[in-house]
Amino acid sequence: MKRRTFLQLAAGAALAGTGSLGFQPARAAGKDIVYLTPGLDLPFWRYLAKGVESAAKAKGYGFQALDSHNSPQTQLQNAQDSIAKGVAGIVISPTDSSTAPSVLALAAKAGIPVVIGDIGTNSGDYASFIISNNYDGAKGVGEALAAALKAKGWEGGSVGLITISQARKNGQARTKGFRDGLAAGGWTGKEAGLQQMQSYTTDETFKFTQDMLTANPDMRGLFIQTDQPALGALRAIKAARRSSDLLVAAFDGIPEFVDLLKSKQIVASGMQQPYLMGQKSGEALVAKLAGGPVEKEISVPILVVTSENIDKELPVVKETVFANEMK
Structure with a gap:
């Protein structure tokens, strides 16, 4: 496989469905936060990406989401290209827990902090893990x-x-x-x-x-x-x-x-509340980059929504689950 450039990967991700999320091309090296996602075809990961983006841009960072198409090899390649570009930090939702350590090892060697947004890892060094119960x-x-x-x-x-x-x-x-x-x-x-x-x-x-x-x-x-x-x-x-x-x-x-x-x-x-999870992932990474304290694990509650309580829960669901997509 030929090594793809960071911008080529970003273009591929946009074609895969990221364009509607408003992701912008990367800016200067070292001022960008990258989100490595399993697959942007699933709404959950798109909502989580929006949350990361909101936290990154609120602190002046550029943002890029790279789609791994549910392939550990693609996710590793995306990580390698991001690291080579010199990004400030990475948020990753691993394609699976057993392959995440490879990405974490690469980032640790390059001195780039990583926050894990959901799924988890079997091992490896990371700044914070944002997880639902x-x-x-x-x-x-x-x-x-x-x-x-x-x-x-x-x-x-x-x-x-x-x-x-x-x-x-x-x-x-x-x-x-x-x-x-x-x-x-x-x-x-x-x-x-x-x-x-x-x-x-x-x-x-x-x-x-x-x-x-x-x-x-x-x-x-x-x-x-x-x-x-x-x-x-x-x-x-x-x-x-x-x-x-x-x-x-x-x-x-x-x-x-x-x-x-x-x-x-x-x-x-x-x-789960993916938009909120994304925000907390981005905020944890920004705090780490600023040298501040970061909790090793942050738990976000899951809303058990039923046919009986949907009307009561809907205002929260619209904001933290659907990323305000639903009018």
Whole structure:
């Protein structure tokens, strides 16, 4: 692979969907903050990017978001090019926790501070880690789904999981939390299987859901561990004419979820607050660059939003989850 320049990577990221976020070309070396993201095709990472950008620009830094397209190799290449350019600092949401140490090692050798915004790392040196309590959030979703199943008399039905990568620490926490929440809520059924997303697309989850429905005709519940792919699962359920006898729970949030929650097509979603996480990531990095104290780990609460509380939670959700995209 030929080594790409920083500006070429930035142009590629814009073509991949960053242009609508208003990211500006990098300015002078040493005055730019770079955000290395798993994939800007997912709204969650776009919202987090906006938060980092707001914090960086508030202190006079330039900003660049580089899309890794869910590839550890691409993320490493983006890191190498950013370091070669001499950026001031890096915020990274790793493609997975096991490959993050390679990026951290490169940055440490170059003396460039790094803040981790979500997902986490298995090892390595970093200034701060901004994380949601994925376990508690997913546990709340599991409890809400269990209650909804019980209200229908379906607590003995099977429940399927379509997860983010289980090589990610946050993915492991979501799976454990959800299972514990189901049990705490009195669910007594069996698991209808677990499928891990790789491309994080609606087409992928459509196929996973089709396969689960075919293999488990008694399936009464489904948990999808991120936002936009949940729409593919709902499409598959509708195509199978199972919308009236299967309950869906999700994680994270996009504007489409508001009407889906209100209509009970989704009964609950554990919404991280990506815009707020991005702001805190950017603020931690700016504080580190200024020589100030930085907390090693900063936890951001997860909002367990249900069909019952969506109207109450919506003002906060619009600001900290949807990055004010929803009018």
